[in-house]
Amino acid sequence: MSQTSTSNAAGPNPNPASASGEGQGSHRGLITVAIILATIMQTLDSTIANVALPHMAGNLSASQDQISWVLTSYIVAAAIATPLTGWLSGKYGRKKVFMTSVVGFTIASALCGISGTLAEIVLARLLQGLFGAALVPLSQAVMLDINPRHKHAQAMAVWGMAVMIGPILGPTLGGWLTDNLTWRWVFFINLPIGVLSFLGIKAYIRETKTQPELKFDYLGCITLSLSIGFLQMFLDRGELLDWFNSTEIVIEATCAAVSFAYFIVLTATAQGLSFFNVQLLKDRNFVTGLALYFMVGLLLYATRALLPPLLQTLLGYPVVTAGLVIGPSGIGTMMSMMMAGRLASRIDPRALIGLGFCLTALSLWQMSSYTFVMQQSDIVWPGFIQGLGLGFVSVPLTTMTFSTLAPHLRPDGTSIFSLSRNIGSSIGISVMQTLVTRNTGAFHSQLVEHINYANPAMQAGLPWLYNLGTQAGAAALNEEITRQAAFLAYINDFKIMMVATLVSVPLVLLMRRQRGNLGPEVEAHALD
Template sequence: MGLLITCTLVTTLYATTITIANVSLPQIQGALSASPDQVAWIVTSNLIATAVTIPLAGWISARFGRRRAMMWGVAGFGVATLMCGLSTSLGELVFWRVLQSGFGSPLTPISQSVVIDEFTGEKRGPAVAIYSMGVGIAPTIAPLLGGYVSEEISWHWVFFILLPIAFVAFVGVLIFIKPDPPREERAKLDWTGFLSLSIAIACVQLVLDRGEREEWFDSMEIVLEFSLALLCGWIFLVHSLTSDRPFLDLRLLLERNFALGIGIATIFGMLFVTPMVMIPAMIQQLRDVPEFTVGLLIAMRGIGTVISQVMMISFAHRWSPRLLFFIGFALHTYAGLLMARFDMNVSLSEMAWAMAIQGLGVGFLWVPMTLVTFSNFDPRRSAEGMTLFHFLRSIASSYYISASFVVVFHTQKMNYSDLVQWINPFNDRLSFGGVMGGWNAESATGLAGIVGEVTRQATTIGYINSFNLFLWTSMLVYPLVALIVWPPRGYRPRA
């Protein structure tokens, strides 16, 4: 039990950094003089660094052993977290967030592979459920704690409060994780695969983050970044399929259930973090809502997750994974439908209900994703498989958040142009201030008020469009679920 708790705490430590920082984004935006899309780099830089470094988990485990890897990962994470709290500029904070993720992201597949290896047979389902529930509880509490600390003290303290947890996790690794000798002391890192993949991922992220601001392919910067992404992506693909020891072995996808599980995890990654970023950004951009209230909204999602994960402890082996997938993603679809119906007058309780429904769906998905993905998988390559699993999930989260903000800002500009054409002195409806609630296009003050309202309406439409994207994305997974082979045949070595 000590091992399970330690692995859960180590994974929780990294998972907490996403939700605890989201609550403070508006305060950080004001303190560091950043725009909404720029402050989103605090989240996307963390996720993209996760995508780049999480594939290193397999090599790190083989080269240094899982215990040593977890020790250095937790220690480095703690130092980077301290420096995040001490940051005084956006560039500095993004830099330390990248390092924080660089040290923390390999901890997730390594600790999860420890749980999978230590708990076999019928013990695996309940163990994974407890592991998932523990990982879900902390991100539930984190927004509340982060919102309170940010509101009462400063945004810097949302990072400082993680340091005691990092210390406890480090001690737990020392005590409960068994020393394991490196499997391959001379294991070499595939630098060609690593560098080509890293450059491709970073370039695509830059295109998504800066494309709207730079007018997309009218900008030479975007053209160069996109071209470099294509070139490096091609190099990575060819090298991975021809090398004996590739950085990421794409041939693992030849196993049907593993490939389907990876595809489902990718779509899940798109949906997993996005509402926790988009809804706080929406209400704090359009309304003056305290950080603690935003924390309550995010916590409602966590409460829904915990409820369903508690249910999974009992039903993990009683319900078919296909049924659990359909339930979990149907709840995501319903949550997307609720969010797509938001408007300027949406109440906080309606937002909280949508978040809780999405969280309930999340809790139903972790266990079947793990069981299906690794049902027929070679246990000797569990670390590599878990690395690919979390890599695609993380990169999907990062790209999807950036794409959602692109939808918001692009459609905001389009709708602003459509609406503002009616704001002119020749519109008779705007000539009667008393009738229009004090708006009068014939005065500078009245005109400014009208333009401000048009901006709010256009921004709201932009966010609604991003929620419609969430809704349609949630429907992509159902054909993949239908193709799952269950019950599994188990791992069979190839002749």
């Protein structure tokens, strides 16, 4: 991401269109398949291992606290490495970085599958995160470059399906593989995907021009990486360690704040050499797009983190059934993305984004009406509507975010764009799960206040169900109260996310629609 004073004006590749797009028009379909496979492989691994954690813990003799590092190590490594994508592709070439990332990710997946100890799988997941960090931003940059601007919406619809479907289908596929094979297959499944993706990238993608003399802002990289890494650890371990009541959490929060403050100062005072390209902040569409994509990550991942425990723990759904009722959300996303790709050139993209957020808010309102007595269809339809909403948001949002951004800024822009979604998902998951824990206790206290013999419900039915004269009866009643308090806490989370979704809608008005001729720079890679 760093540039000299000269390269800040022109970037590592002044015309990536001609470097990567020229001559590839006849192979656009094969290139798309290759990079979509890489995208699916990376996004799938962000959630596919979640449901297999109990099996891993038993097989590797790890505690619940220890096995969580299988998830944390991957997320932290990916978060730290993502901002490096722009600089690496400018220094060594996009194709070379892409192929290295696919090979490294595939080998790391194999190492995860054959791991025999907790230390081995955590180290392998760290490698997965480091190599996989570049896959999503590079695939997005390639998709934008091999398609003319008037087809960007359709291209982003295809790319967006891979980004959105991976996290949605991850738990379902992971549960099926774990139940029918072993937990190791949630990693082995990446091997054929990685091989096919590598062959396609090697055969059909052309290398971009490189700048071997491109300098690197080591201090900026270190401070940003430390701030992201400490923030990720703070978010992942905060709930487990009771947040600021833990010395570890206080240290992580302090280190994250101090590191980020140093990074801001370094970036603001840099003269020519900066790890973060400040030209990105001059584009209003891009900055607004970051904020909205942050919300997409929060809504998508937080909902996916809340629904499985709600369905399995409180409603008694088996793992496979829970995955099946959540799955239609992905169908809704695919449908709306295909429609949005076609409509974006005919309808103001801002209207589609607004529609998407409103549909998402509607689905969260429906989820906030969940009860213990409901049909599976009551779970399927809100998820399907949420999928529709997120799909309508993703395609036009991605298109508009990069519609006014100069092509030479895309490598940096796509990495920061992906990072905003990752941070949004981390914050969303941590905050929502913390609220569930805290509000369960609060709702438990409120419900207990109504447990007395003066309550008509107590007189009518509870004595037959719970004999408060015995310790077992009192314990059973307390367990039921806790279950209902937890259910109310989940409902409260859905309401909070609904309000956050509606509050985000006005941000769409800050984006401006690209008008006028496409210009020669765009036409250079408009190869049909």
